[in-house]
Amino acid sequence: MIRNTLSIAVFMILAGCAVEKPQPLSAPVSLQSLAGVIVERAGDLWFQPCYERLWWQVEDNTQQQELTGYYRQFSMLSNEELYVQLQGEINPQQSNKLRVHAVDTVGGTAQTCNFRLEGLQYRAASSDPIWVADIMADQVIVKSVNPPGSYRFHTVNESEKANDPSSQLATATNGDAEDTDRSGGGSDSAVVALYRETASAKSPLQIKIIQTRCVDSKTGTLLPFTAEMSLFGRLYQGCARKGHPVSSEINGFYWYQPDGGSQVMFKLSSGQRVQMVTRDARGKTVAERGRWQYLQSGKLIFSMRDAEQQEYLMLFTRESDGRLVLQTGSEHLVSYGAAFKLWRPSGLSGGQLLTNLPTGGKAPRSLTQSPVADAASAVPQLQAPSGMTTSVLADSRVQAADIDDELLNEINVHEADQPRD
Structure with missing residues (x-):
């Protein structure tokens, strides 16, 4: 007999006030499916895609502005970040605002970006x-x-x-x-x-x-x-x-920038390719290529070639927040235990850093003062001796990547030179 308990924070979604719906653009639009968080600053909603570093001002074009209504009911006007999945497109006529047309998922915090449904339909x-x-x-x-x-x-x-x-x-x-x-x-x-x-x-x-x-x-x-x-x-x-294919959840940029040490950035892309650039303390930059493979153990292994075409391996464990932690590899590049943070650019034009956004309103209160279920994944976590554990949304944000543009440019240049299969 398995005894199960559920710990959740109960959110009430109420209908927002009906307002006049903005008129649609006259030209055809290409909607994108985006997942991330929204937050209110000085009366405006801003959206940050998961694992992005930039924010986009939101133009709420949903039916009766339901996105705004959902945010205000979940956050209680406390400027709290709220996880959403939405359909939208960039409006270049309005300073690259993100024009949202539909909302698919609402519930959770920034940490909900880390919840996985890999390998599931x-x-x-x-x-x-x-x-x-x-x-x-x-x-x-x-x-x-x-x-x-x-x-x-x-x-x-x-x-x-x-x-x-x-x-x-x-x-x-x-x-x-x-x-x-x-x-x-x-x-x-x-x-x-x-x-x-x-x-x-x-x-x-x-x-x-x-x-x-x-x-x-x-x-x-x-x-x-x-x-x-x-x-x-x-x-x-x-x-x-x-759900999501495993490969689509792994693809992206990963970066490691310790004080006084080598700076390393690599890109994992389709076709299981690795593009890696390292800059040492003297400023020397080296670009290397390889392949990545996801193991059944949940680890990633890189098969790399250095500048002298010598082969070596790098083995990583994959953390719940998307980071890759180096277990074994080329010690001259970076020390073991180095944690590479995930950055996945959204491809949206425009955007700005959160530090440039005006603040205002009440100080944020934590949505995680009590355990919260995996809201955006619709997964009430079960407690039982069989190994199922309660998932608690940690009260921490998905940190914005301090991306080094020079390293990023090196990766893109060398990726363009790599022959295709």
Whole structure:
């Protein structure tokens, strides 16, 4: 018997005041999906993408300015950073403001950028009753309080049959369906994914992912999908979001700049390429190339060639905040234990540093004075002897990278010279 507890901070999402919606741009726009945090400064909202160092002023073009309403309800006008996932585009006619058209996810802090859904197609969950379903290509792992335990099912993806009336979930008969609000759409919304247990069973597992935004009734968290799960003949409802390929979460720039020591920056890119530039204490710069590989142990290994074309290896552990910590490697480059911070440029034009933004209002209060569930991942963390632990959002910010433009230019130049496979 596994005894589970849930620690959450309950957020209440209230409807904002209706205001006149800004008129759309006359020219076609190219929307981007962005994840990061918003904060209010001197009456304006500003957005910082995850692992970026710059901020963009927000032009709220959402329906009835719901982004502004969500922020003010979650932060209680305290200038607190709030994690969001949104759809927006840069408006060059308005000083490169980020014009936001839709909100997909709301809930959490800057540390929510570090929560991972690597290797998953979807994660579905609810907080009443507590359950989490990690959905992979050929299996689903369900962790549940009622019934208690962790269950693994081999499944088949039948998404092509998702909207077939004959594939509908059985109606719940015992009143155990979860109390999860939906933000419109209902049963008429499109089913974007359908997973079914392959083993012969009287009541096989089945999970639907529905294209309807979902608000968790306990945490107030907004997620982009609604989930319906049939588990041992019972119907459960919850919220869901997409997972990520491991490679897409690793790609980016990493930098290490100790006082008085070598400065090192490397870029991990698609094709498992490494571009690394090192500047020693005398100012000499060396560029090297290699390949990276993600190991099943969760570590990264670099196969590098130095300036004399001599091969060497670098082994890193990957921390929960995205940092890479050197375990073994070329000691003349950097000492063991060096932590390389992740920087992932958003590609948005414009932007400015937070230190240049005006301040005002009340001093920020911490959203993490009590344990908080993994809001943006829709993962009520379970406590149990099986190794599941409560996730607490640490009261610390994702630090902005002190990027050395000269090293960055060296990486880009040498990457352009590298032959393609």
